[in-house]
């Protein structure tokens with residue numbers, strides 16, 4: 644049996660999109676088989692390839708325990724490439740609404756979708772999407788490590804967990820290395836795993852980052868990570884809200900605004916690049 648898919652990315656954080664409006668296309672799959680399907684779709688050699696899967700399903704077709712009883716029409720069912728379920732995906736939200744727009748399912752410039760981390764509202768300025776990620780929760784200091792190097796890190800939740808370490812250099816030949824393996828972290832602080840961002844200062848209100856994502860590996864971008872990094876950098880600089888920082892990622896450029904109300908806004912592109920049918 645085949646089913647439709649699309650491929651899209653936001654600053655090269657890439658996703659397989661699975662339109663499943665009434666929740667029946669994959670609903671027969673037990674959780675372990677859905678995880679296997681996600682792994683097969685995301686496989687870069689034998690599958691379509693992606694950092695994760697975005698299943699697009701009407702909120703009314705999903706257990707309210709997962710959607711938080713949201714009134715939004717669409718629920719973003721996000722899964723990492725290893726099949727694990729995550730609370731949120733910042734880049735994924737932009738790609739999700741870009742698909743809604745291109746498919747004519749919702750042509751508005753302002754769209755609210757449900758996620759496991761609550762409703763997220765996105766606005767379109769004609770080129771980029773801005774997602775209101777909500778408030779960052781600052782959870783204190785921890786430590787991350789690569790090989791025999793360790794760094795102090797900020798523990799920030801954007802609905803999903805992040806550890807942010809400021810470093811002198813992001814060079815893969817330097818201490819941060821190739822990030823082929825997950826950085827060391829405190830399992831007591833992060834029992835569900837963590838997304839680790841390494842950040843270098845580039846200039847005034849301008850930083851660059853590399854990220855090792857939980858459930859994926861190193862990716863070309865992480866939207867919730869960029870949001871958390873922006874806030875950590877602003878706090879480090881003693882910046883007064885509202886403030887906007889540029890966050891460079893290997894796959895492009897994102898902008899992060901911290902509003903006077905304490906909300907974190909993430910702005911960047913979203914592209915749908917392919918569509919087809921698969922039997923994976």
Ligand SMILES: N[C@@H](CCC[C@H](N)C(=O)O)C(=O)O
Nearest residue numbers: 729732733734803865866867
């Ligand atoms: N790439 C995403 C984050 C995806 C989820 C993450 N790997 C996790 O497990 O928390 C983003 O753009 O935010």
